[in-house]
Amino acid sequence: MAEIEHYTLNFGPQHPAAHGVLRMILEMDGEVIERADPHIGLLHRGTEKLAEIKPYNQSIGYMDRLDYVSMMCNEHAYVLAIEKLLKLEVPKRAQYIRVMFAEVTRILNHLMWLGAHGLDVGAMTMFLYCFRDREPLMDAYEAVSGTRMHATYFRPGGVYRDLPDSMPQYDKSPWRNDRKLKSLNENRQGSLLDFLADFTDKFPANIDEYEALLTENRIWKQRLVGIGVVSPERAFQLGLTGPMLRGSGVAWDLRKKQPYDVYSELDFDIPIGRNGDCYDRYLVRVEEMRQSNRIIQQCIKWLKENDGPVIADDHKVSPPSRADVRENMESLIHHFKHFTEGYCVPEGEAYAAVEHPKGEFGIYLLSDGANKPYRLKIRAPGFAHMAAMNEMAKGHMLADVVAIIGTMDVVFGEIDR
Amino acid sequence: MTTRLSKLQAIVLDTFGENILSVNDALNELTIEVATDLLYPTLKELRDNDELQFEQLIDVAGVDYLHYGLDEWSTEKASGRGFERGRSTKSKSEWQKPRYAVVYHLLSVTLNQRIRVRTFVEAESMLVPSVVELWNGANWFEREAFDLFGLLFDGHPDLRRLLTDYGFIGHPFRKDFPVVGELEMRYDEEQEQCVYEPVSIEERILVPRVIR
Numbered sequence: 210m211a212e213i214e215h216y217t218l219n220f221g222p223q224h225p226a227a228h229g230v231l232r233m234i235l236e237m238d239g240e241v242i243e244r245a246d247p248h249i250g251l252l253h254r255g256t257e258k259l260a261e262i263k264p265y266n267q268s269i270g271y272m273d274r275l276d277y278v279s280m281m282c283n284e285h286a287y288v289l290a291i292e293k294l295l296k297l298e299v300p301k302r303a304q305y306i307r308v309m310f311a312e313v314t315r316i317l318n319h320l321m322w323l324g325a326h327g328l329d330v331g332a333m334t335m336f337l338y339c340f341r342d343r344e345p346l347m348d349a350y351e352a353v354s355g356t357r358m359h360a361t362y363f364r365p366g367g368v369y370r371d372l373p374d375s376m377p378q379y380d381k382s383p384w385r386n387d388r389k390l391k392s393l394n395e396n397r398q399g400s401l402l403d404f405l406a407d408f409t410d411k412f413p414a415n416i417d418e419y420e421a422l423l424t425e426n427r428i429w430k431q432r433l434v435g436i437g438v439v440s441p442e443r444a445f446q447l448g449l450t451g452p453m454l455r456g457s458g459v460a461w462d463l464r465k466k467q468p469y470d471v472y473s474e475l476d477f478d479i480p481i482g483r484n485g486d487c488y489d490r491y492l493v494r495v496e497e498m499r500q501s502n503r504i505i506q507q508c509i510k511w512l513k514e515n516d517g518p519v520i521a522d523d524h525k526v527s528p529p530s531r532a533d534v535r536e537n538m539e540s541l542i543h544h545f546k547h548f549t550e551g552y553c554v555p556e557g558e559a560y561a562a563v564e565h566p567k568g569e570f571g572i573y574l575l576s577d578g579a580n581k582p583y584r585l586k587i588r589a590p591g592f593a594h595m596a597a598m599n600e601m602a603k604g605h606m607l608a609d610v611v612a613i614i615g616t617m618d619v620v621f622g623e624i625d626r
Numbered sequence: 627m628t629t630r631l632s633k634l635q636a637i638v639l640d641t642f643g644e645n646i647l648s649v650n651d652a653l654n655e656l657t658i659e660v661a662t663d664l665l666y667p668t669l670k671e672l673r674d675n676d677e678l679q680f681e682q683l684i685d686v687a688g689v690d691y692l693h694y695g696l697d698e699w700s701t702e703k704a705s706g707r708g709f710e711r712g713r714s715t716k717s718k719s720e721w722q723k724p725r726y727a728v729v730y731h732l733l734s735v736t737l738n739q740r741i742r743v744r745t746f747v748e749a750e751s752m753l754v755p756s757v758v759e760l761w762n763g764a765n766w767f768e769r770e771a772f773d774l775f776g777l778l779f780d781g782h783p784d785l786r787r788l789l790t791d792y793g794f795i796g797h798p799f800r801k802d803f804p805v806v807g808e809l810e811m812r813y814d815e816e817q818e819q820c821v822y823e824p825v826s827i828e829e830r831i832l833v834p835r836v837i838r
Contacts, residue, residue, distance in 0.1 A: 250789035255798065255805075262805055264833055293653055445681040445735065448763025461735050553838045559653050560731055560742065562684075573687055573731065577695045578837045586687035588731070596766035625789060 264551025367520030451568025
């Protein structure tokens with residue numbers, strides 16, 4: 210029999226553990242990875258090029274579709290970049306709403322990651338539990354923006370509209386009795402803030418449940434401890450950010466170090482790992498969910514006590530109210546101009562970065578003074594993480610590749626753009 | 627301008643002096659422009675200098691300045707053709723510098739500061755020194771810029787296309803590449819295979835570009 214030294218394995222693009230459309234060419238020596246060559250771009254839609262042919266506001270919706278599990282965080286970076294170029298002041302209430310929803314998004318993202326990572330490694334139950342908790346958060350998205358996922362809620366200068374005073378209720382149906390209906394609607398009697406407050410009260414106990422399932426679980430630890438170890442030096446070299454960097458023990462979080470919106474006024478901690486392996490990154494992300502929960506609680510408290518405008522009162526950038534449009538000629542013109550031509554952004558360039566659930570998500574915006582961006586570059590955290598795949602997977606077994614993809618929290622919407 | 631930024635600017639000017647073509651601190655962000663042949667030593671110094679310590683390369687972005695400052699709307703000539711009214715044909719851009727540029731965004735975690743480095747690339751050669759040696763994470767960023775703009779990174783270990791399809795021809799993010807693309811693919815039942823044909827859709831401008 211001929212001796213086979215190396216062979217090549219084609220992993221994906223149609224593979225449930227590939228988290229979307231990742232095609233990876235693995236050079237194997239037995240079951241050990243010698244070289245991993247990820248082929249990306251199967252979901253490349255040319256978002257950056259598309260943004261060049263439409264007015265600024267029309268691209269906000271495209272931002273949702275980049276990292277489609279942390280929608281509002283993408284919008285956040287985009288509107289921050291525009292605001293920077295326009296030198297726009299954002300009302301305090303709008304900043305609090307944005308921060309609150311950025312943290313809701315972080316929990317949404319981490320729950321998706323935890324569920325999918327668990328599923329990849331063999332903890333099927335996690336997926337179901339995590340989706341249970343995602344549901345109320347998506348309802349909050351829907352209440353505020355009208356859609357469960359692709360919200361298009363943030364605007365340059367603030368947010369599209371104020372938080373609703375009531376939550377939608379479940380309807381009567383032949384498949385639920387009155388008692389069930391009453392319990393479903395129990396936490397929906399007040400405003401959106403009450404609904405979220407109810408969620409934040411219950412959520413820490415749910416995280417405890419997840420931790421009870423995983424943290425000391427023997428199989429979970431066998432699959433994660435010591436896998437995909439990255440030293441801090443290598444993490445810098447490879448451009449890793451977010452939990453991937455904090456897992457290696459670097460206390461770096463843009464929300465603390467380069468605060469945007471109202472993060473500087475909020476009290477939260479940054480968890481860091483020690484060994485830089487998949488298990489530490491798991492612990493970091495779980496703790497981040499608890500911290501996000503704390504931030505949401507503080508935002509709810511502030512938002513309940515303070516009222517005010519939710520978008521900058523500059524009708525060159527934000528549309529005037531509907532009532533104004535009917536009565537005031539000037540407002541009618543502003544409204545018409547806003548929704549046809551958009552607004553012109555002064556010539557210049559700006560880079561705005563946010564601490565996205567996956568890492569540093571940056572928008573580099575180059576304007577030549579037109580109503581459309583001249584060049585929009587999206588710095589996706591997952592892109593740099595995916596590029597580190599070869600180094601992280603080398604020397605590991607085939608099954609560990611799945612754990613490493615899971616720990617990177619890859620979403621192809623943002624990697625391929 | 628914050629004191630922090632002015633301090634960084636002073637250090638940068640002190641370290642590089644004449645080697646920098648221009649410095650800009652608009653919008654609280656420091657941008658320096660470097661000639662392509664001095665790019666590598668400048669970036670190396672930015673990384674290794676104790677007062678700079680930019681240990682992380684955040685982003686590499688290609689830029690094509692072909693249509694910079696051009697608008698598609700001139701309201702002086704009105705015609706009766708509806709939405710197309712007054713659309714001027716593109717004249718030549720008044721851009722004086724080379725057509726392409728590469729923009730690097732650096733971050734120092736230790737000193738908590740950022741800097742942007744821009745270098746203009748001659749369209750004849752398209753050559754830029756690769757910085758994969760300095761920051762290994764630059765590998766894919768440079769591959770992306772090569773793929774989308776056709777920039778050639780000298781010294782890159784593995785300069786292949788990254789985002790576009792296997793066998794793709796052209797560099798789609800160049801301004802003269804149409805947004806609708808050049809080829810479209812469909813499955814042909816008679817030939818029982820996928821066929822590539824020139825695109826059948828026309829490029830439209832829904833909202834003209836204006837500069838006011």
